[in-house]
Amino acid sequence: xxxxxxxxxxxGAQIESLTYYSAANYTPGTIISVPIRSNTKRxxxxxxxxxxxxxxxxxxATFTLKKLPxxxxxxxxxxxxxxxxxxxxxxxxxxxxxxxxxxxxxxIITGECVLLDTPFNPNEGPVQxxxxxxxxxxxxxxxxxxxxxxxxxxxxxxxVVPTAADVERARAYLEKGIxxxxxxxxxxxxxxxxxxxxxxxxxxxxxxxxITTATHAFIDRHDITEIIIDQSRSRAYKLRTxxxxxxxxxxxxxxxxxGRNVLxxxxxxxxxxxxxxxxxxxxxxxxVPNRISFNSDFTVVTHLPDKLKSxxxxxxxxxxxxxLRAAAAERTNTFIYAARRGIAxxxxxxxxxxxxxxxxxxxxxSLFKTVKNGExxxxxxxxxxxxxxxxxxxxxxxxxxxxxxRGIGIQQIEEYLRSEFPNIPVYTFDHTTATTYRKAKKxxxxxYESKGAILLGTAMVMPYIETPIxxxxxxxxxxxxxxxxxxxxxxxxxxxxxxxxxxxHMMYVQTRTEPDDLLRLAETGNLEQFYTEELxxxxxxxxxxxxxxxxxTFMGTAATVSATEAELxxxxxxxxxxxxxxxxxxxxHATKYGLLRIPRTLWPDEELMTTLRTLPPYVRIEINPDRxx
Numbered sequence: 001x002x003x004x005x006x007x008x009x010x011x012g013a014q015i016e017s018l019t020y021y022s023a024a025n026y027t028p029g030t031i032i033s034v035p036i037r038s039n040t041k042r043x044x045x046x047x048x049x050x051x052x053x054x055x056x057x058x059x060x061a062t063f064t065l066k067k068l069p070x071x072x073x074x075x076x077x078x079x080x081x082x083x084x085x086x087x088x089x090x091x092x093x094x095x096x097x098x099x100x101x102x103x104x105x106x107x108i109i110t111g112e113c114v115l116l117d118t119p120f121n122p123n124e125g126p127v128q129x130x131x132x133x134x135x136x137x138x139x140x141x142x143x144x145x146x147x148x149x150x151x152x153x154x155x156x157x158x159x160v161v162p163t164a165a166d167v168e169r170a171r172a173y174l175e176k177g178i179x180x181x182x183x184x185x186x187x188x189x190x191x192x193x194x195x196x197x198x199x200x201x202x203x204x205x206x207x208x209x210x211i212t213t214a215t216h217a218f219i220d221r222h223d224i225t226e227i228i229i230d231q232s233r234s235r236a237y238k239l240r241t242x243x244x245x246x247x248x249x250x251x252x253x254x255x256x257x258x259g260r261n262v263l264x265x266x267x268x269x270x271x272x273x274x275x276x277x278x279x280x281x282x283x284x285x286x287x288v289p290n291r292i293s294f295n296s297d298f299t300v301v302t303h304l305p306d307k308l309k310s311x312x313x314x315x316x317x318x319x320x321x322x323x324l325r326a327a328a329a330e331r332t333n334t335f336i337y338a339a340r341r342g343i344a345x346x347x348x349x350x351x352x353x354x355x356x357x358x359x360x361x362x363x364x365x366s367l368f369k370t371v372k373n374g375e376x377x378x379x380x381x382x383x384x385x386x387x388x389x390x391x392x393x394x395x396x397x398x399x400x401x402x403x404x405x406r407g408i409g410i411q412q413i414e415e416y417l418r419s420e421f422p423n424i425p426v427y428t429f430d431h432t433t434a435t436t437y438r439k440a441k442k443x444x445x446x447x448y449e450s451k452g453a454i455l456l457g458t459a460m461v462m463p464y465i466e467t468p469i470x471x472x473x474x475x476x477x478x479x480x481x482x483x484x485x486x487x488x489x490x491x492x493x494x495x496x497x498x499x500x501x502x503x504x505h506m507m508y509v510q511t512r513t514e515p516d517d518l519l520r521l522a523e524t525g526n527l528e529q530f531y532t533e534e535l536x537x538x539x540x541x542x543x544x545x546x547x548x549x550x551x552x553t554f555m556g557t558a559a560t561v562s563a564t565e566a567e568l569x570x571x572x573x574x575x576x577x578x579x580x581x582x583x584x585x586x587x588x589h590a591t592k593y594g595l596l597r598i599p600r601t602l603w604p605d606e607e608l609m610t611t612l613r614t615l616p617p618y619v620r621i622e623i624n625p626d627r628x629x
Contacts, residue, residue, distance in 0.1 A: 001051040002026075004068060006034055006043035007097040009109050012242035014617050016095050017046060022068040029082060031075045031111065035066055042109050044077060044100060075111050077104070078220050079120035084254050091253070091604050093612035093621050094243030102245040103218050105185075112191065113198045118222040123259030129252065131232075131277050132265040132285035133527060135292065135501055139265040140173045142286055143228055146263060147174065147209055151181075155225030156207045160217050160251065162236035164188035164437050165463040170211050170230065182209050185216035188437040214239075214247040218254065227255050232264040232273065233494060235626060244622045267292070267501060268494040271487075271538065272545040274531045292525035295468075296503040300519055301510045315416045320473060320508050324454070327471050328424045331451035334471040336417075337499060338410035338430075338458055339479040347380065348512065349395035350402035355478055355513055356392065358382035364482050381583040381629070388583060413475055414456055425450050429457035429464070440464055459495070468504035477511040477519070485626045486543060489518060493530055496522035544624055548603040550612070551628060552577070552594035553620040561590040568594055568619070571611055582629060595628065 002025045005017050009031070018034065026032055026045045034043040077100070085099045092099065107113040132142045143159070150157050161170050164186040175182050183200045198219075201210065207223055214237055229237075229248055237247040248264075255262045263285060264273055276282040303317035316324070327334050347356045347365055356365045358380075365380035378391035394401055410430055417426050427447040434440035444464045447455045455461070455469070474480055474496075483491050500507050500522070509519065521530045539546050554564045565579050575596045582591035598605060612621055 003049050003051055003065070004032075004045060005047035006032065006045050007095075007100065008034070008036060009042045009044055009097055009101045009104070010036075011101050012098050012617075014095060015097065018043070019065060020068045021051065021065045024068075024071065026071070027076075029076045029079070031077065031109065032068065032071050034068060040069075042111070044097070075108065075114045076117050078115055078118050080118065080220055080254065080258055081115075081218055083120065083122070083257050084218070084250065087253050087257060088245070088250060090606070090609065091249065092243050092245065092623065093609055093615075098243045099245065102239055102241075102243060103250065105216050105219075107191065107194060113195055115198075115219070116202050116221060118220050120222075120258065123257060125259060127256055127259055127261055128283050129255075129262040129264065129276075129281075130283040130285040131269055131273055131288075132263060133267070133269060133288050133292075134265075134286075135267060135294075139230065139267075140170075143230070143263075143265070144174060146226060146228065146285075147178075150226045151178070151207050153225070154207050154223065156221050156223045157209045157226045157228060158217070158219075158224050159209060159211045159228045159230070160247070161211065161213060161230050162234035163463045164213060165440070166231065167211050167213060169463070169466055174209065174211070178209060181206055182211065185210070185212035185219060187213060187215040217247055217251060224258070224260060226261050226263065227251055228263045228265065230265050231267075233266045233268060233270045233490075238626065242620075244625070246624075266494075267497055268490070268527065268530075271490055271531060271534050275535055275545040278531075288527075290526065290528040292497065292527060294497075294500050294503075294525060296472075296500055297506050298500060298523045299506060299508050300515045300523070301508055302514065303510050303512060315413065315475060316420075316473075317510055320475075320510060321420070323471060323473075323506070323508065324421060324424070328421070328452040332470040332505075333447065333450070333453050333455065334473065335455045335457070335465065335469045335499070335502070336413065336473045336475060337480070337495075338413050338456055338475065339482070347391075348404060349398065349400050350404050351400040352395060352398040354395050354397045356380060356396075356403075358387060363488050364478050379583060388580075409479070410456065410458060417454060417456065421454070425453040427453060427455050429455060429461040431458070431460065434460065462498060462502070465502045468502050470503070470505040471508070472499050472503040472506075473508045473510070474499070475510055477509055478513065484629065486628055487626055489534060489537075493518060493522055497525065500525075542597050544600075546600055547597040548600060549622075549624050549628070550575075550596035550598060550608070551622045551625045552596075552615075553591065553622075554594075554618060555589070555591045558585075558587045558590045561592045564616075564619070565592060565594070568615070571615065572596065575608060593629065 002022050004020050004022050004026055006020065007017055008015055020034060025048055028045050028047060030045045031042055032045060033040050081103060085096045085103065088099050089096060101109070108115055132139055147157050159170060161167055167184050167186045171182060171184055183197055185197050201208065201219055201221065208221065210219060212219065229251060232248060239245045252262055273282060277284060301317045301320055324334060348354065357363065358365060363382060365382060379388050380391050381388050395403065414426065414428050427443055429443050434443055447453055448467065480495060481488060481492050485491060496509065538544065552568065554561060568577065575598065577594045577596050579592055579594045582593065585591055615621065
């Protein structure tokens with residue numbers, strides 16, 4: 001008989017390990033099935049010892065060990081992934097089981113596929129992380145050069161992209177001359193196709209180029225010497241469930257453990273990565289352009305129809321509406337970007353057109369209402385910082401009482417286009433129409449085949465636009481700017497440049513305020529000045545990369561939330577947490593946030609990490625989240 005210690009492979013697991021007894025012995029690193037309460041879950045063996053060596057401990061125990069059921073499938077986890085999970089526990093307040101669950105593909109946990117058990121020798125030498133800026137064509141020129149060089153030294157390359165659409169596009173750009181050396185993985189693949197990819201990965205006769213999304217980013221081979229992360233700014237790399245793992249950070253840790261180089265590429269890399277490049281912590285791949293040149297022109301249209309005096313107003317300025325009609329007459333296509341949400345609210349004066357903005361971030365305020373003791377209160381909330389102030393009753397410029405919350409979301413735009421341009425085909429691409437990869441590809445295929453059509457899409461359409469579209473439009477810069485993140489300027493700047501890159505002739509940006517510096521930087525493609533100004537602002541506001549955010553979220557009744565806040569204040573007093581309500585909080589349903597700012601030089605903090613692990617499971621903990629509210 002043997003005593004088997006395991007780590008449950010369960011999403012958000014709060015248990016470090018469980019112990020069972022078994023007639024069979026299982027070596028550490030093996031995935032088996034274990035009974036947990038009334039269910040059976042997959043677990044990873046981390047220890048095994050004969051019962052004879054643990055008799056004293058078993059007799060003193062106040063509980064009875066459960067027996068493991070007979071096991072039919074035995075998969076092993078490579079030593080590198082085990083070491084990576086251990087290393088990540090120093091950066092995330094999570095147990096190894098939860099981290100491993102995030103690292104491993106579903107088919108590995110269930111036993112449907114098996115990972116190659118590669119040897120692992122811990123690296124003690126330096127590794128290089130480099131950044132490449134530029135358009136898609138420029139970046140892939142650098143990638144091809146790096147891949148050829150790696151193949152020449154008989155090394156394999158792990159190439160990670162954000163979405164399934166990016167896998168196919170990257171393959172088309174990189175496969176020339178190495179078709180038989182490319183392996184692709186994607187969460188959109190069928191089980192049969194995934195099994196074929198695993199079989200190809202197990203072929204060690206030649207170096208390979210493995211192109212994958214984040215779901216399979218830790219498929220390992222002993223000969224991988226280079227890791228390339230394209231579109232490194234993409235939010236798709238940050239997982240949305242506990243333990244909120246950032247795949248980019250995990251890949252960097254993996255590279256350091258195994259002695260591999262990392263190359264980060266994007267049109268507009270994250271400001272944190274640019275800071276590390278400027279500090280010579282990251283290297284520079286090729287020359288960094290001060291400005292990015294595009295083939296398309298850039299036109300800003302200030303649209304204040306009748307100074308917004310009418311309760312109804314035309315969604316498009318006359319010159320943009322004329323451009324749409326001209327494009328349809330020429331049988332050329334147009335892409336129209338819409339805000340992610342169904343309604344993208346901004347608060348505007350109906351008399352003078354003034355839009356209320358947060359003075360710190362410049363992003364438009366959203367209007368929220370709360371009711372306490374039967375009394376309604378109205379608040380302006382900044383989407384970037386979460387700052388909340390009492391809503392103004394009158395316009396700051398003209399004193400008018402006629403303030404309205406304006407929404408220009410994708411539903412409103414679609415209705416407007418179909419009524420105003422009934423003869424122009426409109427293809428809508430959002431989470432309600434492109435529910436699967438196949439449906440998304442069909443919408444894009446139909447749009448490209450149609451002449452003089454309009455593609456109306458949210459940000460999720462961007463990876464599917466492979467061939468530049470003659471015309472593009474942003475119907476409301478103010479709605480696009482109301483992105484609920486402290487990265488709002490970086491997100492908007494990147495969005496403007498990304499759409500412009502996918503436009504072959506003319507890009508129109510419609511705004512209801514005078515153009516600001518960010519628009520001028522986007523018009524000239526001035527990366528250097530954008531990063532300089534963004535870093536100066538972040539340093540002033542104590543934002544990353546100068547500080548690390550530890551963000552807490554807890555919910556309940558007002559009394560429960562107050563009690564939790566008092567408890568957290570006591571536990572985290574040394575790190576001076578700041579607590580604030582969610583805009584939608586009521587006495588019956590309260591949501592509160594806590595924020596700790598840790599200087600970059602003091603993170604990771606072992607004492608703080610230990611304290612965070614002691615917090616109750618109903619407190620959500622995120623490191624450097626994109627949203628603070």
